[in-house]
Amino acid sequence: MDVTFINSGALSRAHYSLVRKVESAQSPQAADQIHLSEIDGIRRHFAVGGVSLKECREKLIMLLYCSMNLTHVNPGGLAFALPQAVNLAEMGETLRDKQLGFVFCTEVMSPNHELQLMLVNTIRKDLESSSTARVCLALSTLIQMPNDEVIPAVQSHLQSLFMHKSISVRRRAYLAYHSLLRNDPSRLTPLEDAVVLRIQRTLPSIDPCAMAAAIKLNQVDSINDEVNALLPIVWQRPDRQSQSLTLLVLRALRKAKLSMSNVGIVLDIIKRTSGPPVRVVLLREAFLLLSSISAETIHECQMQQSLSPVACIRHLLTSKDANDQYLFVSCLDCLSPTLWAGTLPGTIAVLDEWEVQKVMKLLDSHDRLVRKMTLRVLQAVDSSLVETYSTQLLHNFPAGLTLSDKGEYVSRLLDVGELQHRNDGEQYASYLKDLFAVAEGDTQGRTEDMSVLEVGVEMILTHIQEFDITSRISCVTALAVPVTESDVRIGPTLMVVISALVCEYCGKIATSPMALLQGMASRLVSYGVTVQDACLLSMLRMSAECDQIPHTVPKLVTEISQFSGKRIRNRCSLFLTYCGQRNVLSGIIAQAASSSLPDFLAALTTYGSNHSAPGSGDLKSPSAVCGLSPGSPPRASLSPRQLRYEAYGTPQAVPSLRHLLSPRRNESTLPSTGSRTRSSSRVSERGMSSELARTITPGELTIAAARDPLQDLPEVGIS
DSSP, rough: OOOOHHHOOSHHHHHHHHHHHTTTOHHHHHHHHHHHHHHHHHHHHHHHOOOHHHHHHHHHHHHHHHHHHHSSOTTTTTTTGGGOOOOOHHOOOSSHHHHHHHHHHHHHOOTTOTTHHHHHHHHHHHHHSOHHHHHHHHHHHHHHHHHHHGGHHHHHHHHHHHOOOHHHHHHHHHHHHHHHHTTTGGGGGHHHHHHHHHHHHTTTTTHHHHHHHHHHHGGGGGGGGHHHHHHHHHHTHHHHHHHHHHHHHHHHHHOOOHHHHHHHHHHHHHHHSSSSOOHHHHHHHHHHHHHTTTEEEEEEHHHHHTTHHHHHHHGGGGOOHHHHHHHHHHHHHTSSGGGGGSTTTOOSSSHHHHHHHHHHHHHGGGGGHHHHHHHHHHHHHHHHHHHHHHHHHHHHSSSOOHHHHHHHHHHHHHHHHHHHHHOOOOHHHHHHHHHHHHHHHHGGGGGGGGOOHHHHHHHHHHHTTTSHHHHHHHHHHHHHGGGOTSSHHHHHHOOOOOHHHHHHHHHSSSSSSHHHHHHHHHHGGSSSSHHHHHHHHHHHHHHHOOOSTTTTHHHHHHHHHHOOOOOHHHHHHHHHHHHHHHHHHHHHHHHHSSSSSHHHHHHHHHHHHHHHOOOOOOOOOHHHHHHTTTTOOOOOOSSSSSOOOOOOOOOOOOHHHHHHHHHHHHHGGGGGOOOOOOOSSSSSOOHHHHHHHOOOOOOHHHGGGSSGGGGGGGGOOOO
């Protein structure tokens, strides 16, 4: 840091010196050590006592700085400073001091901390303050750290603030009350009544924060007439607030119901905001509001005013700006094709032939959102248009594409499949098999030489998770069946998808686990390292569903291990060690956070870390694994080497302080990371609906196509 202390903005010489030492550190580990030493020094300083408010403020800021820059932080590791933070929030002479105290408590304090009561008392006293700034600060703290125990102490104070003269106070009071009581809708009645009353009392004017709260509470339907009456008033206002207030009313009307008399006003808003210059937000909101109105009603108003909303935005179609193109097709998507495509007898198409061709060309846009929205519009007009487009893409699949270009081409075809088969799992599986029969067919080369298409794996698994349970099962079953058919070619991308799905839904699909195990084992030799890795893990999971492992499976795995690199040898060793131990596998599966492949690997890694994990040289003989030889010696003990692999996941960025430091937040977020429970197959029959509901994250999807060896990934601590 080549900045002098005076120009650095540092709080003190000590702060300046700390930052200089950290920025001069030779490695992240050295920087971490500097941070930890500083935290220990501050801990000892606080333990002595006699710290002034000024010194307390300085030390708390340095603690926050250290914690935010540490690579790894122990949750709750700063709890020793909470007494000083609470005291600063209570006794701080300036608003800045109090804010720092509240911020520190918000980041560090757990819900059941013994100092919660003192903090609640401080908040309650600030809510009664005559200072608007102090009231707003206390309300902001309540919004950021809602706690059931604080409700009795502040509920009545919050209700009294609903009618405060300051709009800043009212807005925060609404949000704080909603944040505290949103889990108990029956107790939100005072807030709902206050918001509705505020809107009614301010007519014909408008209270923006009350209207925003009404939208959040879904209470607009109870004041439907009042909100409809506001639309012509705010739209015709000459002041600068007209647009923002109109936007607020339009959003409220999307929650309520637009009256017939106001449809014409919405059309006028579209006419006057379509430009130039285009007022994008208002224009888009007006079209979204029209999407909730019947096509017959809109058509009647169009005829009365001789005004077509699509005609107002047709100039956006010729723009070279992708944002304008997206605005055009997204607005078009809000309207029924009967209003502009001339699909009904007696109606005239709004767009000329060249404009329709221009819309079709948007399918080749470099912007995926534009392409997807265009597909939706064309599907609504005539589904045969999308089917023809898909057929042409597949028929003209080019050879010799680079990996990135091939991924882009496949993603376009997958977008079409998602649109055509939104919740039909079996049809979607059939579409995928046809697609990859071309994309990874014989004309594309040998499967062992092909790379996995990362974008394809991610899109497929994400879309399947959006199906309902029945459709998911039918989709996975349809995809898994070809694995058991030796004459069917399966490309590497689709094979990784199947491996992940079979692992997750093993025991729920109709296909025999033993047949899948044999089919997958026989195909290992046909794939590269990435696919073999996913297959071996999936095979190990399927072993838990088999009463006996066919002798051909460990034999094939042993043969693969003999000519593979270290990574696959370790996976083969792992399989040969555990595939015959159903009880061990059952325990591992029961400990997994979910039934997904990454979570199964995480549980497997944890088990291997707690026990002895097999080394690459500890391969079991096929007869030992299958138990074919009664006189064979007992199973060899596991090597003391630990598994070098952790669960697949995205590289760990430095998390936000709030999530790292607060045990309260860590505890509360654990159940919400996914709604699936552990496997409900033969190993565990409970929680099937719950476990199927969780969406696999893009980080987990990297199991399919990790370019670097897994052993090069940083280890993740698993508890």
